[in-house]
Amino acid sequence: MRSKFLVLSLLIMLRFKSLGSGSSGNATVIQARGGTSLTHLLVDCGLGIRQLDARLGQAGMLAEQIDAIFITHEHGDHIGCALQLALRERIPVWMSHGTYAALGEPDFEGLLRIACDAVAIDLGPLRVLPFTVPHDAREPLQVTCTDGSARLGVLTDLGHASSHVLEHLAGCGSVLLECNHDPDLLAASGYPAFLKRRVGGAHGHLANSAAAAIALAIQPRGLQQVVAAHLSEQNNRPELARRALAMALGCSDADILVADGPSGCGWLTA
Numbered sequence: 001m002r003s004k005f006l007v008l009s010l011l012i013m014l015r016f017k018s019l020g021s022g023s024s025g026n027a028t029v030i031q032a033r034g035g036t037s038l039t040h041l042l043v044d045c046g047l048g049i050r051q052l053d054a055r056l057g058q059a060g061m062l063a064e065q066i067d068a069i070f071i072t073h074e075h076g077d078h079i080g081c082a083l084q085l086a087l088r089e090r091i092p093v094w095m096s097h098g099t100y101a102a103l104g105e106p107d108f109e110g111l112l113r114i115a116c117d118a119v120a121i122d123l124g125p126l127r128v129l130p131f132t133v134p135h136d137a138r139e140p141l142q143v144t145c146t147d148g149s150a151r152l153g154v155l156t157d158l159g160h161a162s163s164h165v166l167e168h169l170a171g172c173g174s175v176l177l178e179c180n181h182d183p184d185l186l187a188a189s190g191y192p193a194f195l196k197r198r199v200g201g202a203h204g205h206l207a208n209s210a211a212a213a214i215a216l217a218i219q220p221r222g223l224q225q226v227v228a229a230h231l232s233e234q235n236n237r238p239e240l241a242r243r244a245l246a247m248a249l250g251c252s253d254a255d256i257l258v259a260d261g262p263s264g265c266g267w268l269t270a
């Protein structure tokens, strides 16, 4: 797994930090350096605005430093305060047309940008490539981001890995990867039957084993770092997600980071 020497390198160009992950709210900051300036993309905004401001502060940032927001889909744990934040800070917001329609086409006051599958978005030194995922939302997109050197994949909220998903993740050195549930915990949980079917279904959320299979599939293409994300509080345990990923990748459980609900993870180099 990733060397500490690389993490400490002054040549760091692409970094990311989860501000929170899971059904209580998802938000991830991606930072790219171009010369002396920094570009910040916020992927999802699934928190209240006070909480988002607080967590940005903990990350050493202000909301006004965000250059663009990308919303993956309309579920509340991803959209959160996106409209409020965008209007307050005058930040452009990218999302699919389906997501915009599912939100009821709110007035973004000219800040809305429509994202499409496999159409790149250039934000200074950062190139964002959205891709379609199988999830029970209107037109969900996840993203890879690159500064031309490192490549990061953000992949949460999908029921299974389509070949399209795997093609887009190929070449990512780092992935923030959904490990939603352990099937045995989900089966034994108090969730109603329809919800168990939805979460465990082909358009629901990834089980630990499915996430591990994705990591294994893209490992030969340069994967060095996996951060387990979007863990269910009821139907998963961090140690189960770590174990599944570590077994697939042939590394130590301790090499697998977990982005938790309230605090996400620290700044990481992609």
Ligand SMILES: [Zn+2]
Residues within 6 Å of the ligand: 022, 023, 026, 075, 077, 078, 157, 230
């Ligand atoms: Zn979600």
Ligand SMILES: [Zn+2]
Residues within 6 Å of the ligand: 073, 075, 135, 137, 157
């Ligand atoms: Zn969702």
